[in-house]
Amino acid sequence: MAPLESLTHFPPGSRVRVETLCDCPKARGRLCAMGITPGTVVEITACCGGPVCLRARGSCFSIGHGLAEKVMGRLDAAACQVA
Template sequence: MAQNERPRGVVTLDVMPPGSRARVVRIDAGTRALRRIIEMGITPGTVVEVVGSYGGPILVRVRGVVLALGRGVARKILVEPL
């Protein structure tokens, strides 16, 4: 599969509605952003829950911790809705 192709049913984290859960499939980011995202505990296979998405940062629960992600960062995280 080419770098820009998405598997069927996979979306970016920024389009998930509040209250939804998803499994991280892939992170399409440069080295620095990828490192930061991984340091926050967001890795492929991890389940995330969208707590809030009201125009500003997206609030997600990951491994029991609520994180605020900017929309640009959330667009780099490809997830499969559960």
């Protein structure tokens, strides 16, 4: 099984299954309000040191680099099998 990495470590085009969120209630609440919860698959559309752009649940989001560092996930196995 692949190790957990933050969203900032995946290249654009990656489909990542969210595994855990940080313990900070404010950050967790913000992420959950956007639909970024454990078990959700997100697609990284841009990540170049600044904000991370992603697609989740049919919507596009940009989240700051610091907040993206608090979201841990793994490459989605289903996406790897298709490629």
